[in-house]
Amino acid sequence: MSEPIIEFTDLRRTFVVRTKAGLLRRAKREVHAVDGISVTIQPGEACGYIGANGAGKSTTIKMITGILVPSAGTVRTCGMEPVANRRRLAREIGVVFGQRSQLWWDLPLRESFRILAAIHRIRAADARPRIDQLIADLALGDLLDTPVRQLSLGERMRGEVAAALVHRPRLLVLDEPTIGLDMISKERLRNFLQAERAQQGTTLLLTTHDMGDIERLCERVLVVDHGRLAYDGTLNGLAERVALQRVLVVDLTEAHAPLRVAGAENIGTELDGQRQRLAFSPEQTTAARVLAEVSAQAEVVDLTLEEPAIEEIVRTLYHGQVAS
Ligand SMILES: Nc1ncnc2c1ncn2[C@@H]1O[C@H](COP(=O)(O)OP(=O)(O)OP(=O)(O)O)[C@@H](O)[C@H]1O
Numbered sequence: 001m002s003e004p005i006i007e008f009t010d011l012r013r014t015f016v017v018r019t020k021a022g023l024l025r026r027a028k029r030e031v032h033a034v035d036g037i038s039v040t041i042q043p044g045e046a047c048g049y050i051g052a053n054g055a056g057k058s059t060t061i062k063m064i065t066g067i068l069v070p071s072a073g074t075v076r077t078c079g080m081e082p083v084a085n086r087r088r089l090a091r092e093i094g095v096v097f098g099q100r101s102q103l104w105w106d107l108p109l110r111e112s113f114r115i116l117a118a119i120h121r122i123r124a125a126d127a128r129p130r131i132d133q134l135i136a137d138l139a140l141g142d143l144l145d146t147p148v149r150q151l152s153l154g155e156r157m158r159g160e161v162a163a164a165l166v167h168r169p170r171l172l173v174l175d176e177p178t179i180g181l182d183m184i185s186k187e188r189l190r191n192f193l194q195a196e197r198a199q200q201g202t203t204l205l206l207t208t209h210d211m212g213d214i215e216r217l218c219e220r221v222l223v224v225d226h227g228r229l230a231y232d233g234t235l236n237g238l239a240e241r242v243a244l245q246r247v248l249v250v251d252l253t254e255a256h257a258p259l260r261v262a263g264a265e266n267i268g269t270e271l272d273g274q275r276q277r278l279a280f281s282p283e284q285t286t287a288a289r290v291l292a293e294v295s296a297q298a299e300v301v302d303l304t305l306e307e308p309a310i311e312e313i314v315r316t317l318y319h320g321q322v323a324s
Contacts, residue, residue: 003079005171005203006041006064011073012227013059033059035227036073041220043170046197046204048218048235052311056227057207061175064205065095078170091120094164098176101156102163103148109159110144113166120167127166134162138192154185161189165196172196174206178213190216211244211307215282225314242316244308245279248290251302252276261293 013034019027034056041047049057062068063075066082066089075082078092095102103112113134117127135141138158143151151159157177164172172193178186194217196202204217214221214235221238223231231238238244247267250259255272263285264278278290287305294300 002043004040004076005043005045006039006075006077006205008060008064008075009038009073011037011060011063011075012071013056013063013068014071032227034063034070037224037227037229038073039222039229039232041203041205043203044201045220046218047206047220047222048214049205049207049222049224050209050214050310050313051224051230052314055224055314057224058175060224061095061173061205061207065089065093065173091167092169093171093173094167094169096157096160096164096172096174096177098157098174098179101148101160103156103159105149106147108145108147109140109151112148112159112163116163116166122167130168131162131166134165137195138162139188154181154188157181157185157189158192161192165202168200169202171203171205174204174208176207176209178208178210186210186212193217209310211310211313223314223317225317230314230317238313239281239283242308242313243281244313245281246287246308247306248278248280248287248294249304249306250276250278250291250294250298250300253299253301256298259294259297261290264290264293 011034012032015031015033016028017031019029037060049060051057059068063070064077064082066086069083077089080089082089103109104115113131117131135144138161140158140162143155143159148156148159161177178189181189190213193204197204206213206217208214219234221231221233221235222229223238252274255274256276257273258266258269259276259278260266261278264280266276267279268277269275278294280290291300291303
């Protein structure tokens, strides 16, 4: 087997935080943000790293990318110790933080790409076709002359992903890449990442609160809770332990008896049945099929689709409840 692209063993990171103990006294408290995690990721894998807020995801990502020094344990990324080799590592990995930008705020997008190619010392003859390809695949053509600060969130995220891939990294690390994006922007980004991985063999590691990202992009899921690994396995394996159900909420034009739909369970009605909630597993049916059956029985005026909440998944894993 080839060398792992990421390998960490008993990785730990502790922060000392000051807390107000009294009017004048200050006390210190230790936060074990990452509390002994061991994981090996092989080249070409696509891993989702999920957990509730404050579970330790970003801290792990920062240690993998060399931004933070571990308190204990070891981490190797692309065969290197990240902090000591940050520059060399930067040539091998691309990083996208959904809530922070790596683009130059006041410059047009095209300038950011040019500067990044220069930073990575890519020859113009090599950089141009790569940048052109990313511009085409991420539909950035009309945005190249717009200063980054004027881009919408969805447009900027496409720009961020392109910027992270200019130098063809072996590993792409994405921290909440779809946060705040609307459904269409999310789908565009997921389609692109899927295609990029298929064409370039890029390894993906992504943190997200959106199970849709995991379902579309990752074969392997790591669930972290309070700095510890609660699950490491396939998405199907997770679905066997935790019900990864979706809920289609439909608003009807008038009151209606509880709807019966094949492959879905009616989990509640409100307003005399004008609003109904239908839970289903994506392995058994699709939202489109459930909606078609509902529409055959009643007139729908509005609908929403609720994804399984990651907090709920973690809670269920911990309480050992097995999906029926
Ligand atoms: N620089 C820091 N100083 C002190 N505490 C920190 C620091 N960075 C993170 N923490 C704490 O470590 C814990 C893990 O934080 P981390 O940002 O890794 O979680 P996360 O899983 O990425 O959460 P989120 O989903 O909210 O981004 C939290 O309790 C957080 O408050």
